[in-house]
Amino acid sequence: MEKRRVGIVGFGSLGQYLYHALQDSKDEYEIAFVWNRSAEKMRGIVPPELILNDLKSCHSRSPHIIIEVAHPSISAEYGPLFLQSADFLIGSPTALADDEVMKRIKGACTGHALYVPVGALWGGHDIQRMADRGTLKGLKITMKKHPSMLKLAGSLHDKLQQVKDAPTLLYEGPVRDLCPLAPSNVNTMAAASIMAHNLGFDQVIGCLVADPSLNCHVIEVEVRGPGSLDNHFSVQTVRSNPAAPGAVTGKQTHISFLSSLLAAQSRGPGIHLC
Ligand SMILES: NC(=O)c1ccc[n+]([C@@H]2O[C@H](COP(=O)([O-])OP(=O)(O)OC[C@H]3O[C@@H](n4cnc5c(N)ncnc54)[C@H](O)[C@@H]3O)[C@@H](O)[C@H]2O)c1
Structure with a gap:
């Protein structure tokens, strides 16, 4: 079975947790790339060949899904681009409170899915x-x-x-x-x-x-x-x-995020909670 290739955007507390969790589940997943605003944070942890310097070239790493865990401004700017080549898991859905951003991202999920993680939301x-x-x-x-x-x-x-x-x-x-x-x-x-x-x-x-x-x-x-x-x-x-x-971010929310990432597949174009 083909491994699901994951692009991680943001290497803070959540990004690092997901990176290590995916490294531990090597049979099903592989890291397509990791991006962070400052490359310094990834040095010594992420092998150079997995570091992406320019988000605009995210498609060159052939990700199946890109997960944003950096800042809502990153989802607002790059969300539509991510959706051109991959599913997109939006870690900062506050970006979608801006109607213009919502329209652009919704309009872009024609070929791939936008996944909204439940995060800390119960029910x-x-x-x-x-x-x-x-x-x-x-x-x-x-x-x-x-x-x-x-x-x-x-x-x-x-x-x-x-x-x-x-x-x-x-x-x-x-x-x-x-x-x-x-x-x-x-x-x-x-x-x-x-x-x-x-x-x-x-x-x-x-x-x-x-x-x-x-x-x-x-x-x-x-x-x-x-x-x-x-x-x-x-x-x-x-x-x-x-x-x-x-x-x-609380610890249980990290775990919830990993579950969301694992559930974020096979749903087809559109917006889905995961
Ligand atoms: N959906 C949810 O329920 C949920 C829960 C927790 C966190 N989050 C969101 O996920 C994101 C990451 O959370 P975290 O706990 O890892 O935070 P964090 O502060 O530990 O890490 C954020 C990372 O993104 C980078 N970053 C910060 N501002 C940036 C910007 N304007 N542009 C580009 N990069 C930037 C930082 O350098 C850092 O590496 C945040 O946006 C947070 O709000 C969502």
């Missing part, structure tokens, strides 16, 4: 099924993290500086407006907004809380289905994932 497939049937009426995702784990921009960056000892609500509103302000932290919300396609980025509500007492990432998912105001279908989950101070 993503259930949310998608409800959206498919039109029974999903509301979705709210609350993420609580230690302030040191948040990389925020604009007004949220300023709000974060004011956080002292108490848990502080930094944002509550449409996920669309939150993604550009917290591009590295709210991928779970972005994945949820893609799965909840009947609501989308404008109607899925995101809540971001900075809590100095936390040593884990907490994600609460609240789903509302059909029924009256005082008696309707509902599901609430709380996921608590230990994470070292300052880390963007």
Whole structure:
């Protein structure tokens, strides 16, 4: 059986984890290339023949799938190019909150698949099924993290500086407006907004809380289905994932990502949760 050739874009914590995990599963997978903004990070770990210097030439390494685990700006810029020659697993789906980027990437998945990893989202497939049937009426995702784990921009960056000892609500509103302000932290919300396609980025509500007492990432998912105001279908989950101070990604999310990569195949053109 032909090995599935994987191109890794980004060699931070997630990229390195995936690189080593794929090296350990040599029978089914092989690394087509590894790219990182600074080649320095790969030196001594990735053999020179696997290092790709220019992302524009990614097709020259004949990847079957390219996984972006660098930054949403990389997916926004190169996503359509990746999809010309391979399946594309988008590690930073916050990029898709920009309607223009979504249109370009969606328009490019005619011959290959765009895979959206569930990441830290619990119940993503259930949310998608409800959206498919039109029974999903509301979705709210609350993420609580230690302030040191948040990389925020604009007004949220300023709000974060004011956080002292108490848990502080930094944002509550449409996920669309939150993604550009917290591009590295709210991928779970972005994945949820893609799965909840009947609501989308404008109607899925995101809540971001900075809590100095936390040593884990907490994600609460609240789903509302059909029924009256005082008696309707509902599901609430709380996921608590230990994470070292300052880390963007918790360990269980690394493992979830590997499962997503292994599941990201044979689905054909279009957008798929994996
Ligand atoms: N989908 C999810 O649930 C989920 C979960 C965790 C992380 N992520 C995303 O995956 C990506 C990688 O996460 P990580 O934990 O490995 O982060 P990390 O900070 O450890 O690594 C990021 C890597 O990308 C590079 N990079 C950073 N900004 C860049 C830019 N603007 N252009 C090009 N390269 C850049 C860095 O040099 C680094 O090597 C992030 O975008 C993160 O938001 C997604």
